[in-house]
Amino acid sequence: MSILQVLDLGLAILVLAIAGWTIAARELFASVVGYVAYGLLLSIVWIRLHAPDVALTEAAIGSGVTGVLLVTTGARLRGAGGVETAAPPRLSQRLMAGALAVLVAAALAAVVLLLPEPAPTLAPEAREGLAATGLGNPVTAVLIAYRSFDTMLEKVVLVLAVVGVWSLAPDRCWAGAPAPLGRARPEGALLFLDQALVPLGILVGVHLFWVGADEPGGAFQAGAILAAMWMIVMISRLTEPPRVGARWLRLALIAGPAVFLATGLAGGGMAGGFFAYPAGFAKPIILFIEAFLVLSIAVTLPMLVAGPPRRSPQS
Amino acid sequence: MNDALLVAAGFILLTVGAGLVRVLRGPGDFDRMMAVQLLGAGGVASLLLIASATTVAGVEDVALGLALLAAFASIAFVNSAEADGAEPLEGEDG
Amino acid sequence: MSASTLAGLVGAALVGLGLYGFIVSPQPLRKILAFNLIGNGAFLVFGIVARKGAAAGFPFDPVPQAMVITGIVVAFAASALAAALILRLQEETGNVLLDSDAPAKPPGDEAGAS
């Protein structure tokens, strides 16, 4: 057994232990803290699977922003006097749930162990597409060129989620601003972070977008980092969540999918196919689309965390 | 040399992973957060070591992102933990 | 056992853990968390499909990886929508427990409120 295998085994045990803790913990907060730790470990697992792009997305959105969403919602429930105690389910129910869980996990494990060798793969097709786009990062090429229609629809799903969250607002608050993310008093240390960490973070976000063409990174990861920076500024109360009726906000939300769709339609007219990019111009066009995707993601994620409008538009 | 880097990475992961016992035991929310912060720093360190030993391209950027997001999560946690019970978030009733 | 098979088994176990938590936990926010565990597990299983599909000079098959990336974002969007629904539910009923054994609270005057 090599050192690397021991390391992998240790990592696997740690991930499962902390995942078990997030399920077993009594309090929500303790459970979410465990979940964020678990997300960090999971992204190391993704690195071991040679998937740095996924590792970054998992760390950013899967654990970071999701964890923040859960603690923020938990704090709001508590603030509004939400009752969070309940009798645990009966032993028989837990046993049945456990049996079902073991069954499903065993079936999946069997699938994993019985995967055909060599596995079916689309890598050669992706390789062909890659040459035409002029990109170096195959994952970005798949997202924006080879399977671009999927990615565009997924952006539409994000917009729909925002619409869904906003439509839960009380009538009088419609088009108003969501509740603030932070506490009333700004703290000195937070202001320091706004001045020191946030500019650096924005730089990292732009860097990830730019290198995403050839190296791990890209629109999702860059957008998530920028979203996190905006949320840090909102937590320190230097700025507040914007009114959801604001025109710039709505334009920014739909900019990504709109530009994506428009380029795809233009490809139908000029390059001879829906979502076809003209030869030789593929890379600049892809970067152009991605720039708007970054903007939309950076705006969408904080608005999803901030929740529905809670203040009337006049206040 | 690579083996030495992997041993160091495994050692660090193991120790900060053991530190996660603080997440289990608490007692306070802040103790739990500290364990996660230590895991964040240790995770970044072992990621860099593993990357250096196994040559997966672009892992430095992942570590950069991890460092930023660990900071973001810690800030949001401090914010929510403080708001705990004592003072409801402002503007809840519109 | 290779690193990818091990990761796939971890994924299978995560789906099991998440499913258990999803069924057993009476608190809806904990259900969202368990739902995310299930998602992560499924993504990991996908991840080993990607790793095993290494071909054409790539150390992985980029198509499943790209799908996992979009999947992570969609899972977040679903979690955010669910969290907003829970907050609204609490406003309307003053209670957020999804306990089948508890007597259902009679609906108040919220019929036309939303």
Added chain:
Amino acid sequence: MSLALDLFSLVAIGAGAFFFFAGTVGLLRFPDSLTRLHALTKADNLGLGLIVLGLLPRAGSLLDALRLIAIWVLVQLSGAATAQLIGRALSPRRAAE
């Protein structure tokens, strides 16, 4: 020359690993939250700093080296600010007890 650099890397990384170990022991064994905070801040400052120092000679290019240093600076900034926030939040509670 490369042997000397390797040796330097090993010593620095070993020292960094030791600081993580010490920090974890502190986090687990110290009696109250503020002393645990003290242990934590030493570990992530020095531990990660020494590891980065040890990896610098192995960096492929100047940009890679700068990126390594940037990672350390980021963890520093956030660690310092978070420790301050946690410390501030803890102290009145402790005085009240």
